[in-house]
Every structure is written in C-alpha cells, then in structure tokens.
Amino acid sequence: MNVQLPGPSLNSPVPALALRGLAKRFGGKIAVDGISLDVPAGSFYGVVGPNGAGKTTTLSMATGLLRPDFGTAYIHGVDVWAKPLEAKKLMGILPDGVRLFDRLTGEQLVTYAGLLRGMDRDVVAQRVGELMAALDLSGDAGTLVVDYSAGMTKKIALASALIHAPRLLVLDEPFESVDPVSAANIRGILDNYVASGGTVIVSSHVMDLVQRMCDHVAVVAAGRVLAAGTVEEVRDGATLEDRFVQLVGGGNQTGGLEWLRTF
Amino acid sequence: MVAHLLSLKWRLLLNGFRRSPGQLVGIAIGGLYALGVVATLVGTLVALRWADPETAHTAVVLGGAAAILAWAIVPLMASAADMTLDPSRFTTSAIPMRQLLTGLALAGFIGVPGLSTMIVALFTAATWWRSVPAVLGALLGAALGVLSCVVLSKVITTATASLAASRRFKDVSSIVVFVPLVLMGPIVAGVFRGVSGSTGYLPELARTVSWTPLGASWSLGGDLASGDVAAAGLKALIALATLLALCAAWNLLLKRALVTPPFSGGSGKRGGKLGLFGLLPATPTGAVAARALSYWIRDPRYAASLIVVPLLPVIFLFQSAQSGSYSMLVILGPMAAFVLAWSIAADVSYDSTAFALHLATGVRGIHDRLGRALACLAFALPVVLIFAVGPFFLTGEWGWLPGILGLSLGVLFTGLGLASIVSARYASTVPLPGDSPFKKPPGNVAQTLAVQFGGMAVLFLLVLPELALVIVQSVTGDPLWGWINLAIGTVLGTALFVAGVRVGGRWLDRRGPELFAQLSVNR
Incomplete structure (x- = not known):
C-alpha cells in the first residue's frame, strides 16, 4: 500500500473532486441517485461497485462527458458544468467503453491529444516519447491503434490522458484486460504521480487491487454511495471484498445447483 | 436442431425491427423494391408461357445462370453479407455437422434475397406450363438451382472469411466494390448495346451454358418441354452433382473454419513518423x-x-x-x-x-x-x-x-x-x-x-x-x-x-x- 503521501495536500481545504447531489435518469431507470462525495487532493481513490451500480455514469458526469439531471461536480473548486473548459484543463480522463481514433498510429493519437489541448509541439513530442517508453509501447509507436491488443489500447488511452500533466486523473476500469506486467507498470506510474501530489480516481471490480493500491475508497451500489472514506475506515477490520459483499448484499446464494456436483 | 436454427434466424430478423422503427421503414422500402423486381420477373416468366420454346429456354437459362453468379459475387463484394448466423458463433454449441449445414442453408432463405430468388425460380414452372413433365422438371430445376445459389454463397463467404477478416483486405475491397457500382449505368448500357446488336448469338450461348453447372438446373423444364428427355436427365445429373460438390466443399470449409478462428496479427512498427x-x-x-x-x-x-x-x-x-x-x-x-x-x-x-x-x-x-x-x-x-x-x-x-x-x-x-x-x-x-x-x-x-x-x-x-x-x-x-x-x-x-x-x-x-x-x- 502507498503510505508516503504528502500530508498537507490531504488536509487541503479544496478537494480535488467534489460531487454534489449528482443524479441521472435514463428513461424510467434511475442510474445515479444523488451522489455527493469528496475526493481529497493527493489521494489514490478507488470507486468500487457491482455491475450497473452507476460508476461509469457518475464518473462521466464528473468529467463533463454526460450532463447530469441534478447536481454538479467541482474539480479543485472549478464547477465542471459552469466552466467546462477550465475544469477540463485540470483533469485527464480514461473513459470506459468509448472508441479511440484508432486509424491513427499510437504516437499520432497521443500527439493529437496533446495538440488538441493547445500544447507546444516540442513539449508534446518529448512527452510522447517518454510516455511510450514508460508504458512499454515504443516498439509499437508506429502501429495503427486499430491493430493494438486490448491491453495496449488501454495503455495508449492512458497515455492520451496523461500528456498534459493533469492534477486529477479519472480512470474508469484502467486495468481491464491489461496483463499483470503492464498493470504493475501502470501502478508504478500512478503511485509516483500520487506521491508527487496528483490525485487519482480509479473505478474497478477487483477489490484486492483497490485494497492494495488505494488509500481511499467509496462503495457505490444502485446509484448511491454506501460507504466512503479511507480504506481502513471502510473495510473496518475485514477484507475489502468481504465488507463489500456485506454492504452490497447478495452473495449468500451458494445453495442450489446441487446437480452441478452430480456430473 | 434445424428447426431451432430457422427460428433463431427468424427471431433475429424480428428483433432487428423491434430495436428501431427506422429499421422497419428501411426494410419496408427494401422489401417494396424487391417486391417490384420480383413482380416484374414473375410477370415476364408467366408471359414467356406464350413465347416460342427457344426464346423461353434462352431467357430462363441465362437468367438463372445470372442469379447463381450474383449469389456468388455479391456477398464477396459486400461485406454486408448476412453474417447473422455466422458459423463461428456456433463453435461452442456442438451441433452435428449435417444438421448445422441443413439449418444454415435453409436459414439462407429467410430474408429478402432468399425469398425473392425462391419465388422467381418457382415461377419458371409457369413458363413451362406446357406439359406435365415440363412443369415437374422446372420445379425440380428450380429447387436445385435455388439451393445451389444459397450453398454457393455460403461456400464463398466461408472460404473468404479468414481473408475478409484481415483489416487491409476489408479496407481495400470495400472501396473497390464501389467502382463497378458507380459505373453501373455505362456498364449496363454497354452490355445492352452489345446484346441487342447480336441477339442471334444468345440461344447458342444459352445452349452452351445449359451444359455447365451454372445453367443445368434451369434448363430442365425447357428440355422436357421440347421432349429431349436424355438431355434433361444428363443435366439433372449435372445440377445434382453441382449441388453435392458445393455441399461437400462447404462442409470441408466449415469444419476448418470452426477450428481455426480468424487470425489477425502483425508486427510492431516503431514510431518516429508523425505524418x-x-x-x-x-x-x-x-x-x-x-x-x-x-x-x-x-x-x-x-x-x-x-x-x-x-x-x-x-x-x-x-x-x-x-x-x-x-x-x-x-x-x-x-x-x-x-x-x-x-x-x-x-x-x-x-x-x-x-x-x-x-x-x-x-x-x-x-x-x-x-x-x-x-x-x-x-x-x-x-x-x-x-x-x-x-x-x-x-x-x-x-x-x-x-x-x-x-x-x-x-x-x-x-x-x-x-x-x-x-x-x-x-x-x-x-x-x-x-x-x-x-x-x-x-x-x-x-x-x-x-x-x-x-x-x-x-x-x-x-x-x-x-x-x-x-x-x-x-x-x-x-x-x-x-x-x-x-x-x-x-x-x-x-x-x-x-x-x-x-x-x-x-x-x-x-x-x-x-x-x-x-x-x-x-x-
């Protein structure tokens, strides 16, 4: 676990991300039901929840991709929905389940992300080289992203989110289909980033990973926050996984399926 | 099992409509267009009942051969080939090969092109409504011909599936296809002029084609109508052998396709070129x-x-x-x-x-x-x-x-x-x-x-x-x-x-x- 956090930034009065009463309804289904949450600056924050809990919807609304029905989000005190351009400068996002401009080569895509943000060509070129090397993509920098594997695609999307050195990183399922070596690699990069004062929010299904990696966690289910705080507070002595199952409910249906033992 | 595959295809078609009313409108327009074409062709076939046997034979054989060719070429060009029942999706279902083949072949008839071809083919019986053997021959020929159409298109799509899965091939072929499509007008006009300039040549062409796999099945009605039983028998054998050979080829290809998933790969390219x-x-x-x-x-x-x-x-x-x-x-x-x-x-x-x-x-x-x-x-x-x-x-x-x-x-x-x-x-x-x-x-x-x-x-x-x-x-x-x-x-x-x-x-x-x-x- 990562414990050498810079103290002051944790106690800084302005949270890196503050959600206030975010709510979204799709047709008759309420996807997010009034979520308020403070993510302290300098924290490594995990958002966990079962499938369909509203994690992606919440993060989309927090990052300016999806307009909320109610509530808003603040990035370091900047209202995402009142001043979107200013807020977007402060964060890098890795949305889940969206396409990339995959007919560009890997380095073209990351360069594109940098230039779209109005960055200088030389700075972009230098950072692209370093990012590709750090993410072990240098050997495929000239390959079209459409020919990348799923894990490589995740990594190139992460590089696009990092190019402008944001203060807040919002990563939706960053470790999905990433191999263990690359995952360790990415975790190292993120740990360093947090150690130097940045804030990371990751959503994940993998409790083990969140328990080891994050210092804060929020458990989301059915569009509400069930528990939030430091990992120690939330897991309350148990493993995060047990606590999660306990909070979310279900998971005790190991009865039945007797026929499965009768081969 | 065959029935299951058929109902699956039917269900997929219906659910496609349910997803959006727009799709229903689209298919309705396509359906109306097909209906127009089918009605025209059926009308022509019925009208040919009163034409002289030579003309009727020429029209039916050449039209049928064109249909088989179309079924072979169109799916090749349009990656839009109907892949709703893509064989690779049945890899894990352990369906006996024979039933899978029958089911997939029959499912090929569900859909606008399959139904249209079948209806038009069956109406060749109207053209040969001249004697009992001729009608029976036309019906047998229609069945063999339409089945050949469907199986041939399956053979082609299965054979090219792994090729078609490569991105570069898809990119290139999908563009090249547009060329003949856009130039359709000049091409049709050119062919039309060529044909109208030498109509005498067509019956000869039809007679030749009728001995090939392309035209054999469509020739049965005409041969029986003119009393040429020996030729009809031989051509029925040719048509049957064609269908069996196509089925065997498909069987072989499908077996191979089920165990070798499409391969996509490539070597990495180092960067440095920002274009x-x-x-x-x-x-x-x-x-x-x-x-x-x-x-x-x-x-x-x-x-x-x-x-x-x-x-x-x-x-x-x-x-x-x-x-x-x-x-x-x-x-x-x-x-x-x-x-x-x-x-x-x-x-x-x-x-x-x-x-x-x-x-x-x-x-x-x-x-x-x-x-x-x-x-x-x-x-x-x-x-x-x-x-x-x-x-x-x-x-x-x-x-x-x-x-x-x-x-x-x-x-x-x-x-x-x-x-x-x-x-x-x-x-x-x-x-x-x-x-x-x-x-x-x-x-x-x-x-x-x-x-x-x-x-x-x-x-x-x-x-x-x-x-x-x-x-x-x-x-x-x-x-x-x-x-x-x-x-x-x-x-x-x-x-x-x-x-x-x-x-x-x-x-x-x-x-x-x-x-x-x-x-x-x-x-």
Whole structure:
C-alpha cells in the first residue's frame, strides 16, 4: 500500500473532486441517485461497485462527458458544468467503453491529444516519447491503434490522458484486460504521480487491487454511495471484498445447483 | 436442431425491427423494391408461357445462370453479407455437422434475397406450363438451382472469411466494390448495346451454358418441354452433382473454419513518423485538420465517399459521348463541389464515441469545426477547380467559365458551412468505425434521411442566388452575369462558410455532451 503521501495536500481545504447531489435518469431507470462525495487532493481513490451500480455514469458526469439531471461536480473548486473548459484543463480522463481514433498510429493519437489541448509541439513530442517508453509501447509507436491488443489500447488511452500533466486523473476500469506486467507498470506510474501530489480516481471490480493500491475508497451500489472514506475506515477490520459483499448484499446464494456436483 | 436454427434466424430478423422503427421503414422500402423486381420477373416468366420454346429456354437459362453468379459475387463484394448466423458463433454449441449445414442453408432463405430468388425460380414452372413433365422438371430445376445459389454463397463467404477478416483486405475491397457500382449505368448500357446488336448469338450461348453447372438446373423444364428427355436427365445429373460438390466443399470449409478462428496479427512498427501531425500547424485547429485528413486517407468509410468523385467525369463523358453534346459536362464542377462539401455533414457521426477525446480535452467548438472543414477544403478546392475548368477545354464555350466557377465555389463554401452546422447538431446513422461502408448502420435511419434531405433542401435555398445568376446568363446571353456570379459565389460562399463554422462551433460548445450521448446510442 502507498503510505508516503504528502500530508498537507490531504488536509487541503479544496478537494480535488467534489460531487454534489449528482443524479441521472435514463428513461424510467434511475442510474445515479444523488451522489455527493469528496475526493481529497493527493489521494489514490478507488470507486468500487457491482455491475450497473452507476460508476461509469457518475464518473462521466464528473468529467463533463454526460450532463447530469441534478447536481454538479467541482474539480479543485472549478464547477465542471459552469466552466467546462477550465475544469477540463485540470483533469485527464480514461473513459470506459468509448472508441479511440484508432486509424491513427499510437504516437499520432497521443500527439493529437496533446495538440488538441493547445500544447507546444516540442513539449508534446518529448512527452510522447517518454510516455511510450514508460508504458512499454515504443516498439509499437508506429502501429495503427486499430491493430493494438486490448491491453495496449488501454495503455495508449492512458497515455492520451496523461500528456498534459493533469492534477486529477479519472480512470474508469484502467486495468481491464491489461496483463499483470503492464498493470504493475501502470501502478508504478500512478503511485509516483500520487506521491508527487496528483490525485487519482480509479473505478474497478477487483477489490484486492483497490485494497492494495488505494488509500481511499467509496462503495457505490444502485446509484448511491454506501460507504466512503479511507480504506481502513471502510473495510473496518475485514477484507475489502468481504465488507463489500456485506454492504452490497447478495452473495449468500451458494445453495442450489446441487446437480452441478452430480456430473 | 434445424428447426431451432430457422427460428433463431427468424427471431433475429424480428428483433432487428423491434430495436428501431427506422429499421422497419428501411426494410419496408427494401422489401417494396424487391417486391417490384420480383413482380416484374414473375410477370415476364408467366408471359414467356406464350413465347416460342427457344426464346423461353434462352431467357430462363441465362437468367438463372445470372442469379447463381450474383449469389456468388455479391456477398464477396459486400461485406454486408448476412453474417447473422455466422458459423463461428456456433463453435461452442456442438451441433452435428449435417444438421448445422441443413439449418444454415435453409436459414439462407429467410430474408429478402432468399425469398425473392425462391419465388422467381418457382415461377419458371409457369413458363413451362406446357406439359406435365415440363412443369415437374422446372420445379425440380428450380429447387436445385435455388439451393445451389444459397450453398454457393455460403461456400464463398466461408472460404473468404479468414481473408475478409484481415483489416487491409476489408479496407481495400470495400472501396473497390464501389467502382463497378458507380459505373453501373455505362456498364449496363454497354452490355445492352452489345446484346441487342447480336441477339442471334444468345440461344447458342444459352445452349452452351445449359451444359455447365451454372445453367443445368434451369434448363430442365425447357428440355422436357421440347421432349429431349436424355438431355434433361444428363443435366439433372449435372445440377445434382453441382449441388453435392458445393455441399461437400462447404462442409470441408466449415469444419476448418470452426477450428481455426480468424487470425489477425502483425508486427510492431516503431514510431518516429508523425505524418500530417508534423506538417500542419501545432494548434488545435491544425491537429483536427491533420486527424481528419489522415482519416480521409486511411478510413475506407471516408475513401468510399471520395471514390465517387473521380468516377463522375467518367459517367458524364460516357453520357456526352452517347448524346454527342458536351454541354452537360459543365455541371461537373458544381456537382463535385456538392458531393465533397456534403461529405462532412456526418463527420462527427463517423467519429462515433471516439469524439469523447474532443470532449475530454475541451477543444473549442470553432477549432473542431474549422479543422474538419479545412481538411476537406484542402483537397476539395483543387478538385472542384479542375472539374469546373476542365469541361471548357472540350466545349470551348469559355464565356460560361466565370459563372460556373462562381456556382461551384458558392456550392463548395456554402455546403461546407452548412455541413459544419448539421454535423455539430445531429448524429446520423453511419457505418461504425471498422465496419464496411456498405454495412447497414445501426440506429434510426429515418431521422438520418430526414436530416440529410432537410440539409440539402436548405443548401439549395442558400445557393439560389448563384443558380439564379446562371439562369439569367443563359437567358440574356451576357457574360457579364457570369462575372457577377463569380464575385457573388466567392463572397457569399465565404461569408456563409464563416457563419456556418461559427454557429456550428457554438452549438458544439453548448451541446457537446448531448451530441456525445446521441453518438453513444449507436455504437
């Protein structure tokens, strides 16, 4: 676990991300039901929840991709929905389940992300080289992203989110289909980033990973926050996984399926 | 099991309708078209009942052979080949091979092309309603022929499946297909002239074809009607052997396809080449333009809309050569301007959810609009100029050049401006990234058509001044009006271009998330 956090930034009065009463309804289904949450600056924050809990919807609304029905989000005190351009400068996002401009080569895509943000060509070129090397993509920098594997695609999307050195990183399922070596690699990069004062929010299904990696966690289910705080507070002595199952409910249906033992 | 496969296919078809009413409208239009074609063909076949046997035989055999060829070639060209029952999806279901084959073959009849072919083929019995053996022969032949059609198309798609799975092949083939399609008019006209010039040759061709796998089954009715039992027997054997050989080939290919999933791979390429990103200015607008231009070159969906442009002069030259007058050629410039300008009217829709990057980076709407429009303009402007000036070397009526040039530029700039607004406001249903440009796009087709035609109507209104000046010049014959047109087209077009980019940019700034939500629906 990562414990050498810079103290002051944790106690800084302005949270890196503050959600206030975010709510979204799709047709008759309420996807997010009034979520308020403070993510302290300098924290490594995990958002966990079962499938369909509203994690992606919440993060989309927090990052300016999806307009909320109610509530808003603040990035370091900047209202995402009142001043979107200013807020977007402060964060890098890795949305889940969206396409990339995959007919560009890997380095073209990351360069594109940098230039779209109005960055200088030389700075972009230098950072692209370093990012590709750090993410072990240098050997495929000239390959079209459409020919990348799923894990490589995740990594190139992460590089696009990092190019402008944001203060807040919002990563939706960053470790999905990433191999263990690359995952360790990415975790190292993120740990360093947090150690130097940045804030990371990751959503994940993998409790083990969140328990080891994050210092804060929020458990989301059915569009509400069930528990939030430091990992120690939330897991309350148990493993995060047990606590999660306990909070979310279900998971005790190991009865039945007797026929499965009768081969 | 066979029944299960059939009901699965039926269910897939019905659920497709349920997903969107637009799809129902689309298939209804397609169905009506097919119904028209089927009715015409059935009517012809019935009418052939009273034709002399020679003519009837020729028509039926050649028509049938054409049908078999079509079933073989069309799925090859259109990756839109019906893959709803893709054999590779049954890999894990452990269905006995024989039942899988029967089920898939019969399922091939569910759908517009299968049903149409079957109905038309069965009506060859009406043509040979001359004696009992002839009718029976025609029915047997129709059954064998239609089955051969379906199985042949399956053989072709299975054989090329692994080839077709490679991205490069898909990219290239999906564009090349457009060439014969666009040139359909001249090709048909050429064949028609060739045929009408030598009708005496056709019965001979039909007799030869009837001994080949292509025509054997379609010949049974005719041979029995003229009492040639021996020939009919031999041809029935040929047709049967064809069908069996096709089934065996399919069986073999399918077995292999089920255990070897399509392979896609490639070696990594080191970086260092930024292409257009290194050439164009390092600003958001420049980056958007570089990205858009890269896509114009690399994405077959864009290239498909471009391939029409070089073919336009071919079509017009062909028509002019037939009519002997080249004056129609002058509309090449305005026409190309329209096609090119309107090609970015669905630009954001082509991005699909990759548009999230623009939203996440907070690129200003006006930079996004301007970059895309300039990318299109970069190649559209020279092409339009060439197309506008070129025809005058043939016609020599240089007095018309300024007017036509004015109209072309007016259409180009106005169209780009309007397209910038349309694509910022409406998400159209377009083929998804990586899909064939031919594939039926998901989502509400009716809305897309409404937006596209609505936009074109507005464009027509916006270029009315230029059009009116062309008419004035043709009435008065005074070339001065042409020069006025050149000025108006350039000035008004540029003004509308700037206005379109600005309004589109503002809409994009304000409604970016809503547009992204629309795009997310159709992924």
